[in-house]
Amino acid sequence: MNSTASSSSRVATDSPVVVALDYDNRDKALAFIDRIDPRDCRLKVGKEMFTLFGPQLVRDIQQRGFDVFLDLKFHDIPNTTAHAVAAAAELGVWMVNVHASGGARMMSAAREALLPFGQDAPLLIAVTVLTSMEASDLADLGITATPAEYAERLARLTQNCGLDGVVCSAHEAVRFKSALGQAFKLITPGIRPAGSDAGDQRRIMTPQQAQSAGVDYMVIGRPITQSANPAETLREIRASLQQGA
Numbered sequence: 001m002n003s004t005a006s007s008s009s010r011v012a013t014d015s016p017v018v019v020a021l022d023y024d025n026r027d028k029a030l031a032f033i034d035r036i037d038p039r040d041c042r043l044k045v046g047k048e049m050f051t052l053f054g055p056q057l058v059r060d061i062q063q064r065g066f067d068v069f070l071d072l073k074f075h076d077i078p079n080t081t082a083h084a085v086a087a088a089a090e091l092g093v094w095m096v097n098v099h100a101s102g103g104a105r106m107m108s109a110a111r112e113a114l115l116p117f118g119q120d121a122p123l124l125i126a127v128t129v130l131t132s133m134e135a136s137d138l139a140d141l142g143i144t145a146t147p148a149e150y151a152e153r154l155a156r157l158t159q160n161c162g163l164d165g166v167v168c169s170a171h172e173a174v175r176f177k178s179a180l181g182q183a184f185k186l187i188t189p190g191i192r193p194a195g196s197d198a199g200d201q202r203r204i205m206t207p208q209q210a211q212s213a214g215v216d217y218m219v220i221g222r223p224i225t226q227s228a229n230p231a232e233t234l235r236e237i238r239a240s241l242q243q244g245a
């Protein structure tokens with residue numbers, strides 16, 4: 001398979017931090033990126049920036065040495081989802097995701113679409129219960145399970161379909177590592193440094209709590225990107241995690 005992005009410019013990192021680049025302005029996003037070090041984090045491109053700026057933004061970020069998590073949360077019929085995931089792999093992203101609620105046939109089709117990419121395939125993960133949701137949101141959907149119970153059900157389905165891990169809340173990390181094993185990756189948004197605004201997030205934890213709970217990667221957006229000095233805030237969070245490691 002011809003990945004359009006060269007992996008040679010990518011810088012290896014052991015940082016668990018993935019910064020959510022939810023900017024509506026490409027220049028502002030790149031100005032932030034040009035002030036940070038790819039050894040300190042990976043970067044997440046989500047629906048807003050991908051819709052505004054397309055795959056070239058992903059290439060521009062990769063050329064600066066960063067791994068990209070393409071967070072488009074595909075949720076469609078198996079054929080469409082499989083082709084979308086393959087397109088993400090062609091782009092050379094580090095990680096891509098689908099919604100677990102798309103079901104087993106959809107997730108299996110997505111996994112099979114990555115087989116031709118071999119070792120160059122991105123990590124494929126599935127969203128369980130959005131970190132913005134709480135029990136009352138599930139009840140609105142007719143789901144009486146708690147967020148943790150329902151997320152575990154979706155995570156087990158994801159694992160049975162052969163995916164690499166799930167997006168969940170850090171609140172579920174201890175439970176999931178115990179139930180699903182250490183190798184199954186947990187990617188947790190809803191991370192809020194002490195004192196920062198929760199906004200629309202509901203199942204939140206601090207970076208240090210998430211690290212102690214055993215998450216593999218923590219997604220942090222607004223607490224960094226909307227701070228007065230995003231690059232400095234990222235460095236402070238990274239340093240606090242290195243102290244706790």
Ligand SMILES: O=c1ccn([C@@H]2O[C@H](COP(=O)(O)O)[C@@H](O)[C@H]2O)c(=O)[nH]1
Pocket residue numbers: 020022046127129130131132167168189190191199201219220221222223
């Ligand atoms: O369950 C989920 C899945 C994805 N997200 C995404 O993560 C970031 C979080 O940004 P913050 O500014 O730190 O809240 C955002 O891009 C979401 O689309 C999530 O929050 N929860």
